Amino acid sequence: MTELHRPELLDRAKHDRSRFDCGEPVLDEWLQRYAGQSRRRDTAATWVITDADGVVVAYASLSMTGIDRTAAPAPVGKAVPDPVPALLVGRLAVDRSVAGLGVGTALVAHVLATAVELNQSAACRAVVVTAINPAARGWWQRFGFELLDPGDPDGLDLFLLTADIEATLRRL
């Protein structure tokens, strides 16, 4: 059975990302060329799952974002911060060599647990993802993610509330 290391932050000295191939060149290239830059600029942190040799087989890039809800009618959400602090899953990709093993799901579980921890230690009221395409949107919706704008069925931004994630994880 395939053995993998639990998710950890990308470490250039420790992890081999040169062989990563998820089938989406944009996502492969980002990991190989830009993930380090994003970390140095503090615009995104990259979590990776690696195999026994330290080769990256899945990654997710995370950053903090704010959801501007000033367009909401005044009486709505008086107790809700604006902008709403949220965790943005910018990218999530799985290498073809481990497709179908549930590695992506494991990484999602880690990301969601991270959001719950963040919400407890600071504030993170939601997790937002930008699906790379409609097929990816369907994949995220399997986890219960909902369209950020329900009026735009073709939208690629989805969200889950951290409170719901916490309630769900507690039950598992």
Added chain:
Amino acid sequence: MSFRRATSARNSAAVRARSVGFASELSFERSAFLVDFRDPLADDWGIGAALENLAVAGELGRAVLEQMPEIELEGLVVFVRGEAIALIVHSDGQLQPSAGWPGVRRRCFGPLPWGALDNRSTYCHCKYVSSVKDERLQIRVGPAEKRLLERAAEASHLSVSAFVVQSAAGRAEEVLAERQVITLGHSAAAALSNALERPGQVNGRLAEALGRRHKFRWID
């Protein structure tokens, strides 16, 4: 499985012209042709499962061919909900119009452009081919910029428009992936605000997804 090249160099325009004849509402780019399954995710037969496990163009094509050697199509692009995600190619290059595959509604028998299968950009190009291309984006560029784009497109084995779309889409994904503020419209803001005011509740779909057993073992 190794893919064989088409037997001779083909003119991409000719491929396009033949393809359009099969499905007038579809537009085809140079190396993306033949299309149209029913939505596999809506059905319960094999291709849907394959897509779920192998959401990758080339790998999917190989897996499907290995599982279903009776398929006798030279090539086709699988579209899921309007987006091309897989190019499937038969290894022997023989065209068999009678070949059956549940769910194939249309077939097009234009040959593969020479070398398309060996060119990774074929796959990445497919991603940006929509089943219906009825939107137009007009841009003006200076002569130097135009020459630069033409040279880069040629080096990438893409048409200029495909190169521009692909490059811009990549940059757009980059920007969207690191947004510091996401602005909502009136109704979306109201819906989110209402949701945030209610107590947390168990999300059934999330519980089901996270409850599935994975097929690997953690080392530590």
